[in-house]
Structure formats: C-alpha cells, structure tokens
Amino acid sequence: MDPITLAAKRFAAEFEAFWAPPPGHAVTRPPVLRLAVAPVDRRDMIKALRVIEWQPDNRHAFIIVESAFSTEASFALAVATALEADYEKLRKGLAEEGSAIHALVSTELPITTDRVAAQLRRAAGNVSAVLDGLVLALVPARFDEEAAYASFVERLAPASNGATVRVCVLDHPSLRSLLPGQARFAVDHDALLGFLKELKSDRANGPASATPQLSPAQRAALEKELKRRIPSRPTGDELRTLLLDAGKAMTDGQFKTAVRKFRAARMLCHLSGLTQEEAATSIALGSMALAAGDKRAAIAAYRVAKQIAITGEMPAMAAQAELGIAGAHRSTRDYRNARGSYAEAMALAESLPALRIEAMRMTAECFVLEEQPHEAIASYRDVLDAAERLDPGVRRTTSFVHAGEALARLLLALGQPDPSRNVEARVARLQSEGAALGSPEERS
Numbered sequence: 001m002d003p004i005t006l007a008a009k010r011f012a013a014e015f016e017a018f019w020a021p022p023p024g025h026a027v028t029r030p031p032v033l034r035l036a037v038a039p040v041d042r043r044d045m046i047k048a049l050r051v052i053e054w055q056p057d058n059r060h061a062f063i064i065v066e067s068a069f070s071t072e073a074s075f076a077l078a079v080a081t082a083l084e085a086d087y088e089k090l091r092k093g094l095a096e097e098g099s100a101i102h103a104l105v106s107t108e109l110p111i112t113t114d115r116v117a118a119q120l121r122r123a124a125g126n127v128s129a130v131l132d133g134l135v136l137a138l139v140p141a142r143f144d145e146e147a148a149y150a151s152f153v154e155r156l157a158p159a160s161n162g163a164t165v166r167v168c169v170l171d172h173p174s175l176r177s178l179l180p181g182q183a184r185f186a187v188d189h190d191a192l193l194g195f196l197k198e199l200k201s202d203r204a205n206g207p208a209s210a211t212p213q214l215s216p217a218q219r220a221a222l223e224k225e226l227k228r229r230i231p232s233r234p235t236g237d238e239l240r241t242l243l244l245d246a247g248k249a250m251t252d253g254q255f256k257t258a259v260r261k262f263r264a265a266r267m268l269c270h271l272s273g274l275t276q277e278e279a280a281t282s283i284a285l286g287s288m289a290l291a292a293g294d295k296r297a298a299i300a301a302y303r304v305a306k307q308i309a310i311t312g313e314m315p316a317m318a319a320q321a322e323l324g325i326a327g328a329h330r331s332t333r334d335y336r337n338a339r340g341s342y343a344e345a346m347a348l349a350e351s352l353p354a355l356r357i358e359a360m361r362m363t364a365e366c367f368v369l370e371e372q373p374h375e376a377i378a379s380y381r382d383v384l385d386a387a388e389r390l391d392p393g394v395r396r397t398t399s400f401v402h403a404g405e406a407l408a409r410l411l412l413a414l415g416q417p418d419p420s421r422n423v424e425a426r427v428a429r430l431q432s433e434g435a436a437l438g439s440p441e442e443r444s
Contacts, residue, residue, distance in 0.1 A: 279317045305320075323355070
C-alpha cells in the first residue's frame with residue numbers, strides 16, 4: 001500500500017472513532033475534532049475527507065471550507081457562503097432523488113460567527129429529515145490572525161453536537177487545550193519517495209502487453225495535437241527520479257544538492273526536447289534559489305523559464321515565471337521593480353483571469369508596503385472591477401476576495417468605515433453570485 005493511502009486509512013479510522021466511540025463511551029467533549037496535518041499534506045487530507053464522505057455507509061453531507069483565515073469577519077462570510085451554496089446543491093440533488101428538504105434562508109447581515117453557528121444548526125436540522133446531518137470541516141489555506149482563528153473556533157464549537165452537526169477544524173497549537181479530540185493525517189515522506197522511485201522498476205517488470213505502444217506516425221500526430229514532445233519511458237523515469245531527489249533535498253535543507261538535481265533535470269528536458277517540462281523545472285530552480293536567499297540566481301532561472309515559455313507559446317508558464325521574478329524583487333523590498341514585473345505578468349496573462357488578477361492584487365500590495373495608500377486603493381478597486389466583469393464561475397477561481405478583504409481593512413485603517421463596509425458588501429455579493437452559479441464546467 002502506498003504511503004498516502006496508508007495515511008488516509010489511518011486518518012479515516014481516527015475520524016470515525018471520534019464520532020462513533022466504542023459502546024459505553026461518549027463522544028469526547030466538546031464534540032469538535034482537530035485535524036492535524038503538515039501543510040505539505042493538507043491537500044491530500046482534504047481528499048481523504050471527501051473519500052470518507054463518499055463511503056456507502058456515510059449519511060452526513062460534508063461542507064469543506066478552504067478559504068484563508070485573514071480576519072474573523074471575512075472567514076465567517078466565507079463559511080456562510082460555502083454553507084449556503086453547498087446546502088443548495090445538496091437540496092437540489094436530494095430533490096432529483098425524490099427527497100425534499102426546506103430551502104435555507106440567507107444568513108442575516110452583518111454576518112457574524114454567532115449567526116454562522118445558528119445557520120449551521122438550522123441547515124443540519126433540515127438535512128436530518130433525510131440524512132443524519134452535516135459535517136463542517138474548516139481547513140483554511142493559511143492563518144493571518146492565529147488568535148482570531150482560535151476565537152472563531154471557540155465561538156463556533158457549541159453548534160457542534162456530535163450527531164446532526166459535526167465540526168472539524170484544522171489544528172493549531174492554541175486549540176489543543178480546548179479541543180482534545182484529534183485525527184492525524186501523517187504521510188511518511190521518505191517511504192513515499194522510495195515508493196515513487198520503485199514505480200518504474202515495477203512497471204518495467206510488468207507484462208509487455210500492459211502498455212499499448214504508439215507507432216512513430218501515431219506519436220508524431222499526438223505530439224502535434226498536444227503541442228509538446230512525449231518523453232520516452234527511460235527519459236520519463238529518469239526525470240521523475242531527479243525531481244523527486246531535488247524535492248527531498250529541498251525539504252531536508254540541502255540546497256546545493258537540490259540545485260544540482262534541478263539543473264540535471266533541466267538539462268535532460270532540454271536535450272530531450274521537453275519544452276514544457278524544461279520551463280517548469282527552471283521555475284522550480286528559481287523558487288529553490290529564492291528559498292535559499294539567492295535573488296540573483298532566482299531571477300536568472302525565472303528569466304530562462306520565461307523565455308522558454310514565450311518561445312514555446314505557453315503564456316501561463318511565462319506569466320508564472322514573471323510572477324516569480326516579481327516575488328524575488330519583493331523579497332528584498334524592491335517594490336518598484338516588483339510592480340514592473342507584475343505589470344509584465346498582467347500583459348502575459350491577458351487571457352488568463354486567475355493569473356492576471358493575482359498580478360493586479362500583488363501590485364496593490366506593493367503600494368501598501370510602499371505606504372502609498374491612495375494608489376493601493378485604486379489598484380484594489382481595479383481588481384474588483386476586473387473580477388466583476390468575469391463570468392461568476394470563473395471569478396471564484398481568482399484571488400479577488402483577498403483583494404477585497406485587504407481593501408476593506410485598508411479603508412478602515414484610514415478612518416473610512418462606510419466605504420469599508422461597502423467593499424465588504426460588494427465582495428459578499430460577488431462571492432454569492434459565483435457560489436450560486438458554480439463554475440462553467442459544473443453548469444455545462
């Protein structure tokens with residue numbers, strides 16, 4: 001069994017044991033479960049939660065909130081938005097299966113933690129007419145205000161009764177005395193590295209008929225359609241091993257070893273004609289150099305990646321490389337040059353809304369750091385204007401919410417509470433439109 005699946009099985013066992021303890025034992029009080037996981041494994045833990053939800057014997061609908069925790073107010077809004085959007089999808093799905101639950105009235109404004117707790121209880125009460133209840137999992141991408149996060153969880157905790165309402169929260173040291181219950185998702189990364197390296201030898205020992213072979217003409221046609229080279233099996237195996245070794249070296253703080261591995265991988269891509277992989281590897285090399293504090297080497301690697309991407313007609317890769325250059329400038333507080341790189345990234349990402357809006361948002365942040373509030377306000381408003389022009393489903397894939405939250409905080413700090421509240425209301429409206437309609441793929 002691979003290490004990630006093993007971690008998921010152990011996690012699921014601890015998760016289920018908390019909510020359904022052995023006979024004669026009650027659910028740990030308070031009935032709120034801490035989810036302990038390393039940041040690098042957070043995405044895999046979220047997948048494990050979905051696997052638990054999809055089990056045939058599960059009768060709780062899951063609502064998973066991944067928004068960053070910047071302030072208690074903005075996170076309460078994010079939770080309320082996710083709760084109401086997912087509830088409506090659940091209601092429509094149940095109706096298609098012949099079961100009915102009441103529609104949920106929107107949370108009363110202004111949205112607070114206490115009102116979110118009340119809305120959660122109402123939603124679970126409605127759902128329990130058909131299912132057993134709801135699981136609310138709070139797994140924020142980051143914490144900007146750690147004390148406020150602990151306060152939010154403490155105020156939300158009473159809504160969880162362990163039966164119709166089950167609340168799970170991403171672990172934080174400040175919560176451990178408050179919430180003794182824990183489910184841990186822990187991946188053995190050394191074992192994972194070994195497992196991934198063994199894949200090639202296992203595959204090589206398999207039956208020859210297991211993998212269909214492409215004729216030269218078929219390979220050429222497929223490469224033309226994909227607009228990229230298809231690596232041979234030995235090349236792909238060697239490249240994967242180099243990248244795995246480089247990633248492990250970075251994790252262990254062995255930056256010189258990581259540099260050698262990334263450079264070897266980049267050269268292998270170049271010699272094999274793997275343009276997309278060469279650009280991606282060069283971006284990784286730049287990120288590694290930046291983590292090691294070598295700005296000059298980072299920018300050099302990002303520029304190589306950008307040129308490869310432009311030549312290969314890969315605008316997303318080129319924009320990501322330019323964003324890397326901007327980040328390198330920011331690392332030394334060279335905000336003027338950072339803004340120049342963000343402007344270049346915007347131009348490269350003309351047809352890529354998520355990257356373009358991120359570059360716009362970071363431009364505004366540079367103005368904030370340069371203590372130019374009026375320019376920052378104008379730039380943040382540009383982000384919201386651009387987001388409003390997008391299809392609502394596309395809009396929710398962008399970072400416009402973070403821009404709106406930052407703008408509201410800036411206006412409040414400048415003594416402009418009414419404009420700040422107007423921005424919060426605008427962001428809430430744009431969020432609700434996206435949540436209600438879903439992404440273009442979901443609507444098709």
